[in-house]
Amino acid sequence: xxxxxxxxxxxxxxxxxxxxxxxxxxxxxxxxxxxxxxxxxxxxxxxxxxxxxxxxxxxxxxxxxxxxxxxxxxxxxxxxxxxxxxxxxxxxxxxxxxxxxxxxxxxxxxxxxxxxxxxxxxxxxxxxxxxxxxxxxxxxxxxxxxxxxxxxxxxxxxxxxxxxxxxxxxxxxxxxxxxxxxxxxxxxxxxxxxxxxxxxxxxxxxxxxxxxxxxxxxxxxxxxxxxxxxxxxxxxxxxxxxxxxxxxxxxxxxxxxxxxxxxxxxxxxxxxxxxxxxxxxxxxxx
Numbered sequence: 001x002x003x004x005x006x007x008x009x010x011x012x013x014x015x016x017x018x019x020x021x022x023x024x025x026x027x028x029x030x031x032x033x034x035x036x037x038x039x040x041x042x043x044x045x046x047x048x049x050x051x052x053x054x055x056x057x058x059x060x061x062x063x064x065x066x067x068x069x070x071x072x073x074x075x076x077x078x079x080x081x082x083x084x085x086x087x088x089x090x091x092x093x094x095x096x097x098x099x100x101x102x103x104x105x106x107x108x109x110x111x112x113x114x115x116x117x118x119x120x121x122x123x124x125x126x127x128x129x130x131x132x133x134x135x136x137x138x139x140x141x142x143x144x145x146x147x148x149x150x151x152x153x154x155x156x157x158x159x160x161x162x163x164x165x166x167x168x169x170x171x172x173x174x175x176x177x178x179x180x181x182x183x184x185x186x187x188x189x190x191x192x193x194x195x196x197x198x199x200x201x202x203x204x205x206x207x208x209x210x211x212x213x214x215x216x217x218x219x220x221x222x223x224x225x226x227x228x229x230x231x232x233x234x235x236x237x238x239x240x241x242x243x244x245x246x247x248x249x250x251x252x253x254x255x256x257x258x259x260x261x262x263x264x265x266x267x268x269x270x271x272x273x274x275x276x277x278x279x280x281x282x283x284x285x286x
Contacts (some may be wrong), residue, residue, distance in 0.1 A: 001004035001219075001222075001223075001240075001241035001242045002239050002241045002242075002244075002245040003218060003222070003245075004214075004215070004219050004241075004242050004245070005242040005243060005245025005246040005247075005248075005249070006214070006245050006246070007210070007211050007214045007215050008075065008085060008242065008246045008250070009075075009155050009217075009245070009246040009247075009249035009250050009253075009254075010207060010210070010249060010253075011023075011071070011072055011075055011211060011213065011219070012075050012076070012254070013204070013207065014204065014207060014208060014211060015072050015073075015075065015076040016076070017199070017200055017201075017204050018195070018200075018204075018208075019191045019195065020069060020072045020073055020076070020268050021069075021184060021187035021190070021191055022063075022187075022188055022191035022195055022205075023072060023208070024068045024069065024072065024180075024188065024194060025181070025183045025184040025185060025187070025188020025189070025191075025192070026182065026188070026208060026212070026217060027180075027208070027211060027212040027215060027216060027257065028064070028075075028177055028178075028180040028181035028184055028212075029181055029188075029208065030060060030208070030209060030212035030213070031212045031213065031217050032174075032177060032178060032181050034212070034213055034216075034217055035119070035173060035174040035216070035217055037230055038170075038171065038174035039171075039254075040168040040175060040256045041171070041176045042121075042168065042171070045167065045168075045171070048164075048166075052166050052167070054162070055159050055162060055163055056163065056172070056175050056176055056179065057179055058159055059156060059159045059160060059163060059172070059176045059179075060175075060176035060177070060178075060179030060180050060183065061141075061179070061183065062152045062155045062156055062159070062178065063152060063153065063155065063156025063159070063216055064177065064179070064180035065118070065179075065180055065183045065184065065217070066148070066149075067149050067152040067153055067156065068180075068215075070145045070146065070148040070149040070152065071145070071149045072146050072148065073142070074143070074144075074145035074146035074148075074149060074229050075146070076083075076142065076144065077138040077141055077142025077145070078138075078139040078142030078143055079104045079139070079254075079256060082181070082255060083093060087141070088159075089118070089147070089150045090118040090153050090154055090236060090239040090242070091113075091151050091233075091236045091237050091239055091240065091272070092113050092114055092116045092117075092118055093108070093150055093151060093153075093154035093236075094154045094157045094158065094233055094235070094239065095111075095114050095163075095233040095235025095236055096154075097154050097155060097158045097232075097235070098157075098161070098231065098232035098233040099233070101158055101178050102158060102162070102231075102232055104233050105234060106233055107150040109275055110234060110237075112272075112275055113234075113237045113272040113273070114233070114237060114272065115272070116268055116269060116271045116272030116275060117237055117239075117240040117267055117269050117272035119249060119269075120240070120265045120266060120267070120268030120269030120270070120271070120272065121263035123261075123268065127204075138265060146243070149196060153239070154236070157223075157232050157235060157236055157239075158232050159229070160223065160224055160227050160232075161227050161231070161232040161235075162164060163226045164224055164227045166231055168222070168229070169224035169225045172220065172224050173216070173217060173220035173221045173224065173258070176220070177216045177217070177220070178224055180216070188258050193230070201214070210217045213230060220279030226238075230260060235274050237273055237275075238273060240273060241273070243269075244266050244269065244270070249260075264284050
C-alpha cells in the first residue's frame with residue numbers, strides 16, 4: 001500500500017506528459033513483458049473454472065482498468081495529497097464489502113482499527129480541503145473520480161481474497177495485468193498513433209518504468225501474498241498507508257505543505273494499523 005501511494009502521487013507528473021489511456025496502456029504493456037514468466041501455468045494448478053475466469057476479469061476491470069483511469073484523471077485535477085486523503089474511505093468500503101460478499105465477521109478490534117483509519121485520514125481531509133480548492137479549480141471533479149477509485153480498490157481487495165484460494169499470487173498478478181492490457185489497447189493504440197514521443201524526457205521514461213513495475217507487478221504480488229494470510233477487512237486497514245505515502249510524496253517532491261495537525265491525523269490513522277496487527281488471535285479450526 002505504501003508503494004501504491006507512491007505511484008499514485010508520482011503519476012501526477014506522468015499524466016502531464018502522457019494522455020491517460022496511453023499511459024495506462026504503456027503501463028500494462030511494460031508489466032506484461034516483465035511478468036512474461038509468471039504467465040506460465042504451474043503444474044499443480046487446476047483448470048480455471050468459469051467463475052474464476054469471471055473474477056479475474058472483474059479484478060482487472062475494477063482494480064486495474066477502472067482504478068487506473070479514475071485515479072489518473074483524478075490526480076490530474078486535484079493535488080497529490082488530496083487524492084491520497086480521499087482514499088481514506090477504502091478501509092470502511094473494504095470492511096463493508098467483505099462483510100456482504102465474503103461473510104467476514106467484523107469484531108470490535110477490527111471496527112476500532114477501521115475507525116482510527118477513517119478518523120485520522122478524514123481529519124487530514126478536512127484540514128486540506130480549502131487549500132486544494134483554491135489551487136485546483138477542477139478539484140471537485142478530480143475528487144469525485146478518486147472517490148470512484150475508492151469503490152474499485154475495495155472491490156479489488158475483496159475479489160483478490162477469493163482468488164488467492166484458487167491461484168498463486170504471481171499468476172493472479174500476470175493474468176489481471178494481461179486483461180488490463182487488453183482493455184486499454186483500443187484507446188491506447190489510438191493515442192499511440194497521435195502522440196509525439198519526442199517530448200518525453202529520459203526521466204519521464206524512467207518514472208514510467210517504475211510506475212509500471214510497481215503498479216502492475218510488485219504491489220499486486222505483495223498484496224495477493226498478504227491476502228492469503230489475513231482476512232480482507234483486516235487487510236483493508238493497511239490501505240491507510242496509501243494516502244500517507246501519497247501525501248508524503250506530495251510534500252517531498254511537489255512542494256505541498258503538511259502541518260503538525262496533519263501529522264497528528266496520520267498518527268491516528270497509523271494507530272489503526274497497530275490495532276489491526278496486534279492482540280491475540282485464536283487459531284482457525286480445521
